[in-house]
Amino acid sequence: MAKIILSKISTQPPKNADKKATIKKTEELAEKIGLMSEMMYAEKKNSLLVVLQGMDASGKDGVAKSVFMNCPALCIDAYAFKKPTEMEFAHDFLWRIHDKVPAKGQIKLFIRSHYEDILVQRVHQWIDDQKAVARLEAINHFEKLLLEDNDTTILKFYLHISHERQMEKLEERKTNPALQWKYKATDFDESKLWDKYMRYYEAAINGSDLKWHIVPSDMRWYRNYFVANIVHDTLNNLKPAFPLLLDAGKD
């Protein structure tokens, strides 16, 4: 795989993208994704793990909401991984993650994930480079286990937003009443560490055995479409179908 350099990848929609048509297409894709999630749940053959990573305000919650809004709650779970609890810290970093991986038939969304343990922890030097490298290797082995031992498809998305656009969106959280619950003063401190985050994101992405999708995320409408498209195609390739009674109608 060619090495990914984030600064060389656009955070904007393609020039010719039509906002209104794109939103409509996303809604159509979300409906199909919802139907296929029910089929997968009924079939219990495959499972899907969706990892959403990105800087603050890059739109992880937004993607989780819009792309999967037609999936019945029985077929999907979303986990927003936060600062580990005392008991989680008393275990290896993958302990709390492994607990939440999908069973056959399920879709699980990870809003932040095991990758934080080689991102935020590395940026703040809570772990050294050697530990980060060992953890990345452990992550690759872990993802291989999910794939090989349980047929779990893993989709990893990096929501790629510009630093300027992030600042705008963080400011918006101060004023928009529907977003004020997300406001945290410390997000502005983290934002100052932007270059370090980019460096370690690139190390994580380029050191991964499984592909990362880099999602142009400055515009919500295009970001959602981009992810929906990949999720749709991935589920479609698994060819989910409601299991039928083979002998039905023979009486």
Added chain:
Amino acid sequence: MAKIILSKISTQPPKNADKKATIKKTEELAEKIGLMSEMMYAEKKNSLLVVLQGMDASGKDGVAKSVFMNCPALCIDAYAFKKPTEMEFAHDFLWRIHDKVPAKGQIKLFIRSHYEDILVQRVHQWIDDQKAVARLEAINHFEKLLLEDNDTTILKFYLHISHERQMEKLEERKTNPALQWKYKATDFDESKLWDKYMRYYEAAINGSDLKWHIVPSDMRWYRNYFVANIVHDTLNNLKPAFPLLLDAGKD
């Protein structure tokens, strides 16, 4: 490490071993193990995972009882892994195992373990050789994670019993009222697959990155001593101690 051939290793105590003195030593070791488990719990620095594997009637429960009988319940947990549940089967084979690994400060006993997934499953050809090899590799990576990311010491014991002695002990379960609850007719069917089990035990033991201890297990008293001795030395090397208030007594 030299390749282990089980048929070349004795299942009997050494000729000069003194039964009465050995039982007394085991009790002394168990007391020290109990005290050190409390120190570890107080300290929350290290953790210990003890894997007990062996054929039916080899004495896994017996070891768990006699070696760890002085460990307070707060400091230790034992899990006897059985046939996976439907939900466990719907995940990778390490999912239910990872959930039970020790937090810092804890001792966990696994009576049967992740190794069953390359033993019983292989003997009955529920998995093929390729899958068994992939799983052994996954186990090595998993144990490395526990060791490197959480300072977990892993002790693996194979309770080595002769086929003849197993038959005696299985028969004893029919007549001894304190053991009848362990009687299962299917154990006799499994016993007929002895040679296959030995072959796959050797593959598991020789393919492990972390050392296995082969415990001569025909005699309960020697088996318990052998394990107690290793557990004691291992804990002792971790040098557990009750944390002290550094400034106590200064007032």
